[in-house]
Amino acid sequence: MNEYLAPSQYFDFDHPDVRALAVQFTNNDPKQKAIDMYYWVRDEIRYNPYLVVEGADSFKASYCLQDSEGYCITKASLLIALCRFHGIPARIGLCDVKNHLSNDRLSRLIGSNVFPMHAYADLYLNGKWVKATPAFNVSLCEKFGTAALEFDGEQDAIFQAFTPDGRAHMEYVKDHGTFADMPVAFMLAYLESCCPGLFGSQAILGQALELEK
Numbered sequence: 295m296n297e298y299l300a301p302s303q304y305f306d307f308d309h310p311d312v313r314a315l316a317v318q319f320t321n322n323d324p325k326q327k328a329i330d331m332y333y334w335v336r337d338e339i340r341y342n343p344y345l346v347v348e349g350a351d352s353f354k355a356s357y358c359l360q361d362s363e364g365y366c367i368t369k370a371s372l373l374i375a376l377c378r379f380h381g382i383p384a385r386i387g388l389c390d391v392k393n394h395l396s397n398d399r400l401s402r403l404i405g406s407n408v409f410p411m412h413a414y415a416d417l418y419l420n421g422k423w424v425k426a427t428p429a430f431n432v433s434l435c436e437k438f439g440t441a442a443l444e445f446d447g448e449q450d451a452i453f454q455a456f457t458p459d460g461r462a463h464m465e466y467v468k469d470h471g472t473f474a475d476m477p478v479a480f481m482l483a484y485l486e487s488c489c490p491g492l493f494g495s496q497a498i499l500g501q502a503l504e505l506e507k
Contacts, residue, residue: 302475324380325420333428341363341365408488427452441454
């Protein structure tokens with residue numbers, strides 16, 4: 295399990311900002327501590343998918359704490375880093391998801407409503423791996439009329455297939471597996487193949503932010 299407990303360039307719980315946050319979680323029960331950290335990452339870090347254009351630097355756990363914003367990859371990284379700091383084995387899982395409720399602006403920027411390299415945290419609690427997906431903060435879910443994803447430390451917390459009123463929501467279309475460390479080269483190559491020209495384009499980021507006003 296050592297490979298799921300060590301700090302890394304991306305799960306950087308040795309970063310002073312991540313450490314300062316991690317020590318605030320003091321529950322003695324690992325499962326409850328993981329639950330507390332999940333809800334903090336879910337709701338205190340605002341979901342902003344457009345930050346992906348900044349590339350690999352935005353994959354780091356510490357990136358979330360710069361402006362309290364992140365997206366699925368970096369929010370999963372933060373949860374993983376916090377868990378590892380507290381001795382809870384954690385790894386990253388990657389898949390492609392189809393968001394049936396994606397707005398047209400975001401879909402045009404990505405190229406479709408299939409979002410490649412969606413990330414979740416995979417946590418080892420009470421002798422088993424449990425998926426935790428802290429991507430969408432509760433205020434965002436309320437805005438779109440979807441249910442915020444709950445996590446009890448026992449059952450997988452993955453995106454719901456349907457909204458509470460029965461609309462199609464998230465569909466998992468491809469599983470890339472789990473990794474002890476961030477598979478950066480694989481991720482960048484795959485994202486670039488799916489979304490050509492996405493990375494490093496501040497023009498895209500600026501356009502996206504302007505459209506969302």
